[in-house]
Amino acid sequence: MSDYAEFVRGKKIALVGPYCPPPDEELEQFDLVIRFNAHYTPKHRADIVYHNGSVSIIPELFAVPKWFVYRAHFPPHMHRELFRLAEIHKTLLFKLGWDDVRKTGLRCPTIGLMALVHLLGFQPAELHLLGQNLYGHIPRANKGGHQLPNHAQRFLELREQHENIFFSEELLTTLLVGATSPEALWLPR
Numbered sequence: 001m002s003d004y005a006e007f008v009r010g011k012k013i014a015l016v017g018p019y020c021p022p023p024d025e026e027l028e029q030f031d032l033v034i035r036f037n038a039h040y041t042p043k044h045r046a047d048i049v050y051h052n053g054s055v056s057i058i059p060e061l062f063a064v065p066k067w068f069v070y071r072a073h074f075p076p077h078m079h080r081e082l083f084r085l086a087e088i089h090k091t092l093l094f095k096l097g098w099d100d101v102r103k104t105g106l107r108c109p110t111i112g113l114m115a116l117v118h119l120l121g122f123q124p125a126e127l128h129l130l131g132q133n134l135y136g137h138i139p140r141a142n143k144g145g146h147q148l149p150n151h152a153q154r155f156l157e158l159r160e161q162h163e164n165i166f167f168s169e170e171l172l173t174t175l176l177v178g179a180t181s182p183e184a185l186w187l188p189r
Contacts, residue, residue: 004094005122012126021131052111069094128166
């Protein structure tokens with residue numbers, strides 16, 4: 001078993017999204033707090049950061065997490081910076097492979113969906129999605145003409161399949177609207 005698997009197995013985990021995150025006091029009840037990309041500051045708790053490589057790595061934020069999980073397609077210039085910062089701050093790295101992308105059931109999943117599917121493989125006690133919104137991922141037909149599920153539908157399917165996944169009320173509302181009307185998920189930055 002990998003060190004990362006051991007770090008998350010059996011834990012009560014909060015996945016904290018970029019929009020409307022709860023105050024840090026509310027996160028004290030969790031064993032681990034996971035944040036995404038650069039949506040936190042050094043004063044915020046972040047035990048693990050999942051990063052998709054689409055935004056720059058901010059050096060002062062790199063000192064916060066114990067683990068930094070990144071996607072397989074990280075640009076080469078970001079790879080160098082990633083390894084340099086990990087060495088300086090003694091942060092552990094975990095690389096998501098293409099199999100992790102395929103497990104989501106979507107061609108271009110968000111890093112939040114990838115994190116959720118990835119963590120389920122390590123048998124956490126509970127996964128709580130807090131303050132997380134989704135951007136508009138409108139279902140498209142693939143080459144065979146079959147509709148691909150949108151992100152909202154996929155999050156809701158995972159919640160039905162796993163008893164240990166919990167959504168904040170705000171996220172659940174967003175997902176229920178998005179599963180039937182994907183255009184409603186387009187949020188301003």
